Amino acid sequence: MENIFFGKIFGKFKLLNITYIFMKGRVFKQKNETTIPNDFFYFYEKFEESKEFNIRLLEINSINKFNPFRYFYSLYEKYLRYRTGLSFYGNEFLKYQNLKTVYKSDKILLVNESVSFSLLLLFLFLKKITKIEITIILMGLFSKINVNNKYHSRILKRMFNLYDKFIFVGKGEYDFAQKNYPEWSEKYFFLPFSVDQDFWKPKKNNQNKKEILFLGNDLNRDFEFAYNLGKNMTKYSFIFVSNGFSKYKKHKNIQILNSNWSEGSLADIDIRNIFEKSALTIVPLINTIQPSGQSVSLQSMSMNVPVIITKTEGFWDSDTFKNYKNIIIKHKPQNISGIISGTKIFISSASTSMFEASFLKVPSLLFRMNSNQNLIDSAYEKLGHFFNLDKKDLISTHKIAKLIMLMFKNRNKIKKMMIKSNIEVEKIKKNYRKIFKFNNE
């Protein structure tokens, strides 16, 4: 991937001045954390190691002395934020040293759309007086832009005309741009986000993993779903590393750790330690075009912790990750009855195991997964299965989760319904004997 980055994006050149502009947090991390992953540095350290480039790292949120011009500019940006709802914080970047570095740069990399909004006015001016190539890394531009808003529409067009290269880290967003803004498609590149696999590597083979982990502050996370899941699954222990749960009540089985990556309130090593003791990472999302949950999912998989994630429009790599494909069955029980007998709610395809569930009177939620599973409701009811859905219903994950919780709550009632079911075992026996010609029984 670095080869693509060096070659396609920056071309082959020597001693170029390259400047990375981040929003905030990198300088703090570099100063305060001894071991940090390079996930969110976008190959900065590779350029830094190379003798072929002069590399600089700048941040928008810099500490500045009072300056009347900057003050008035900040008021103007405040107005822009009010009118557009977008991030305009360019005033914080305005200081002599930063402007000098930018002016001397040959190539500039803006690491997200917030940085690109903030510096749009500055680069509109700078591009007229100097030749700079500006590249942006995008991760959710179109979830922030409302094309029906005339201000947003103007800003987007200005960005497409002004900036030179657009790197999309999510496939969904890349495809969206190709489809809806094809006139600038030559500027688009798709580079899937990658994590530092040297850092995100399990240190020990921990067999005693128990925790279910939720990690992240992104507003596209479905905090309510995660909280309700934890609240209702009291037998499991959850760790929520996020600032998104401050309004929720504390629960015995949910440990909430406030964290903000850019502020470094929890170091990456601490997060790696949390992954070490986690059995599963959950990434519930609200549907969006933004490649949400990408870094956490990749970090988790790199740490050998499986991930359950919501499928959204902005899912970041639908070519590699296929729904219902590449499922590895880790445990294949030989005796299905033995497994079902200890189960409180049996969720299954409407296949042969429903007979065991029926025999054991285990409340069940069945899904008709293929055309063979085509019994009518009354036939399932005779077996005691009153809750059966179609495969397509699986898309409504929120509703399914809610239904399972309600069924769990009402399982004694459902058991009573099952007891009433009127299957006649003797008739089944007769049919078996007749069809399979078991005369000696």
Add this chain to the structure above:
Amino acid sequence: MNEFIIKKLEDDIINKYLNYKNLYINRKYSSSKKVIKKIDHYLWWFQKQQKRISFIIEKKQIPIFISTSDYFFLKNKKFIYSGLISCLPETNLFDLLKGIKIQNEYLKTQKNNICIISIDRKNKVLMHHWKYFGYSPLYKDNYLYNSIIKNLKISKNFNVFFKKIKR
């Protein structure tokens, strides 16, 4: 032997209940004309159905109607919002009036309540018969009108009627 009998509504009717609700005759005069999905019905069953009081009206051992009564409090008053679901794709006026009569007999036993019904303006049969069952129209200037409409999510195409059941 009585031709019409009432039966307790049990949970094992859950799937049949959905089939009844999705019959065209019921959707036609309902506030939502859409076919109800099974998953939504199951969720509703556990969340709402269990709070309402319902019974089945059978004619010659065949279910013909389900009578529903939702109880709620509003402005310190007790209300019952009652409805009738047909179990058959077609019904006749005699059975319908009999069904309403049986439902009213039940409602009479619910002392100190205000009964509310809503009728689609296009439902000509019921729009001509509400007065015979002791109901009065709930007009828009009634102080309870807006609260009831909002609470029960009654569509604008429906007229609302009420009757008080005294102690």
